[in-house]
Amino acid sequence: MTSHTRRTAELVARDAASVWHPFTQQSQWRADDPIVVDRAEGMYFWDTDGTRYLDGVSSLWVNVHGHRRPEIDAAIVNQLSRLDHTTFLGLTHEPGIVLAEKLLADAPAGLSRVFYAGDGASAVEAALKIAYQAHAQNGPVRPLYAHVAEGYHGDTLGAVSVGGIDLFHRTYHSIMLKTRTVGSPGVLQPGQTRAERAAEVLVELAALFDAEGDAVAALVIEPMVQAAGGMLTHDAEFVRGARALCDAHGIYLIADEVATGVGRTGRMWACEHAGVAPDLLTCGKGVTAGYLPLSAVLATEALYDAFLGTPASARTFFHGHSYTANPLAAAAAIANLDLMAAEGTVARAAAIGDRIGALLAPLADDDGVLEVRRIGTMTGIEVASVGDRTGFEVCQEARRHGVWVRPLGDVVVLMPPLAMADDEVDVLVGTVTQAIRTVVG
Numbered sequence: 001m002t003s004h005t006r007r008t009a010e011l012v013a014r015d016a017a018s019v020w021h022p023f024t025q026q027s028q029w030r031a032d033d034p035i036v037v038d039r040a041e042g043m044y045f046w047d048t049d050g051t052r053y054l055d056g057v058s059s060l061w062v063n064v065h066g067h068r069r070p071e072i073d074a075a076i077v078n079q080l081s082r083l084d085h086t087t088f089l090g091l092t093h094e095p096g097i098v099l100a101e102k103l104l105a106d107a108p109a110g111l112s113r114v115f116y117a118g119d120g121a122s123a124v125e126a127a128l129k130i131a132y133q134a135h136a137q138n139g140p141v142r143p144l145y146a147h148v149a150e151g152y153h154g155d156t157l158g159a160v161s162v163g164g165i166d167l168f169h170r171t172y173h174s175i176m177l178k179t180r181t182v183g184s185p186g187v188l189q190p191g192q193t194r195a196e197r198a199a200e201v202l203v204e205l206a207a208l209f210d211a212e213g214d215a216v217a218a219l220v221i222e223p224m225v226q227a228a229g230g231m232l233t234h235d236a237e238f239v240r241g242a243r244a245l246c247d248a249h250g251i252y253l254i255a256d257e258v259a260t261g262v263g264r265t266g267r268m269w270a271c272e273h274a275g276v277a278p279d280l281l282t283c284g285k286g287v288t289a290g291y292l293p294l295s296a297v298l299a300t301e302a303l304y305d306a307f308l309g310t311p312a313s314a315r316t317f318f319h320g321h322s323y324t325a326n327p328l329a330a331a332a333a334i335a336n337l338d339l340m341a342a343e344g345t346v347a348r349a350a351a352i353g354d355r356i357g358a359l360l361a362p363l364a365d366d367d368g369v370l371e372v373r374r375i376g377t378m379t380g381i382e383v384a385s386v387g388d389r390t391g392f393e394v395c396q397e398a399r400r401h402g403v404w405v406r407p408l409g410d411v412v413v414l415m416p417p418l419a420m421a422d423d424e425v426d427v428l429v430g431t432v433t434q435a436i437r438t439v440v441g
């Protein structure tokens, strides 16, 4: 193991004595030589030993402009000087209003209302309940949700119910909401094209809706890229077909854009690749440029209307959080969206994606690389397994060369901040390519 400064060694020991990390096998934690992050700036962060790392996955898919962008720092400080926090239950405030307007101004057609939540999972949770309650208030109750294999929507129980990653989700099987699953449009049979696979899953979905559509409240999808499932990309026709089938059966379409949204795919929203607007769109992660937790559900006016009535009618959406629409988070999000507009960040993301694609083209021919999948900046390199934790070993090797990336099993993920410069993208891709060749051969 690498030697560390006394401060690092002490912090790791104290961490191990008191902290329980997410998605982490704690029995392995110290042996994996954890990085203690000390500070960050631009595309880099530094550990407590003073070692610098290029942030190759946007601090888990959240960062947009790099760390500590002065305009966003200033927006938060400025907001702090006026209002730290008040509840959004029965009160409102300017940052919450302005952010809603800005989100809607760029949203897919027909989305006209913003319901704030906290993290991605809580946005999904709210969307599931909105769909269910709207049906219940407009007509018969629909007790089922439809979703897609290999999907991931967060870790609260509703979100887990519509997830499809066995390793994460099967433990909770007996306490799930009632759901029906169709195959993943991103998991291909040998020789099959993505278009053929999309058509096959749509046939499955049509059969499901013919049989049980009257009981399905909503279909939940990750449009274009099933991210945590391994950056499984699919044909836009799947999103269009899903929309059409939902329309035919009066089922709400929930597009979970927590990972794909806010420019990550080279469009503001991944739904735009398909020219489709959902009934409910969930977003989080990049909304605040990676600064503070804030997520949202964007909804149609028809869904919003389904909740109107007298207080006594109990049509209210009885759902919310202590920190809903936190003003500091909203201020960060507003500054983020303003910067994105001023700097053409979405177009920049598309250009970064193209650059990653070109740089990775030679690697795709390596025997040890099974597939390179990418839409915009969202990139997954599936490597052949050469041990228990091949993806992890590749990331550890990249780390030794100053690049931090995190795998999904044996899929090495690249998801740089959307404002990363060309030379930094080159270092990211070059280092990861070399790491894959060192570990996988």
Ligand SMILES: Cc1ncc(COP(=O)(O)O)c(C=O)c1O
Binding pocket: 119, 120, 121, 122, 124, 152, 153, 154, 155, 222, 227, 228, 256, 257, 258, 259, 260, 284, 285
């Ligand atoms: C598509 C999708 N939905 C929801 C979530 C959950 O978001 P959070 O981790 O902020 O709860 C994620 C997280 O990766 C995600 O990728």
